[in-house]
Amino acid sequence: MKKKLVFLHGFLSSPDSEKAQILRHNLHLFPHAVGFEVPQIPLDLSRAQVMLADLVVQSRHNGVEPVFIGSSLGGFFAWQLAAEFAVKAVLVNPAVQPDISLQHYPDTVQNPYTGETLHINQNVIETLKKWRETRRIPNKQIMLVLQTGDEVLDYRDALSRFPVSQALIQPRGSHRFEQFETTLPAISHFLNLNK
DSSP states (O other), X not given: XXXXXXXXXXXXXOTTSHHHHHHHHTGGGOTTEEEEEOOOOOSSHHHHHHHHHHHHHHHHHTTEEEEEEEETHHHHHHHHHHHHHOOOEEXXXXXXXXHHHGGGSOSEEEOTTTOOEEEOOHHHHHHHHHHHXXXXXXXXXXXXXXXXXXXXXXXXXXXXHOOOSEEEEESSXXXXXXXXXXXXXXXXXXXXXOO
């Protein structure tokens, strides 16, 4: 089956994020991808979940298997999709416990790219916690890409949550993931898009 590369951006980000742009400029490293997509993920969790599930279902209906690269909260969503649909996913400095990390934000946040707002209330926290606690860990479908210098999320949380055999860990760095382009050949190989 043909494969489409899908990048899932992080919290309060957009399809024009730095990593999305790096991927767009390096699609030659993914020669067997028949397409590249970066959806704008809604802040509303229910809408985000439905939209991403529909993306998988519609792609498969069209004879294309989506494979995912998710960054930060996008990594959390990529994990959810890997667990639910058995798709391959690369998690880049993923949010492993977003129900905890979002509690450090103000009660109301606004995406500066879309203007959409989210009220981080108990319902949001409980929804994320439920998703985190009830999803299995599909180890063979997940690759971790981490930098130890991530100042937002502790890379060791991802390592302990996902005992996967495929992990690329770079020393130092940041949550932004410095020199992301250096990881692309390994990511392409894991997603079987380089052959």
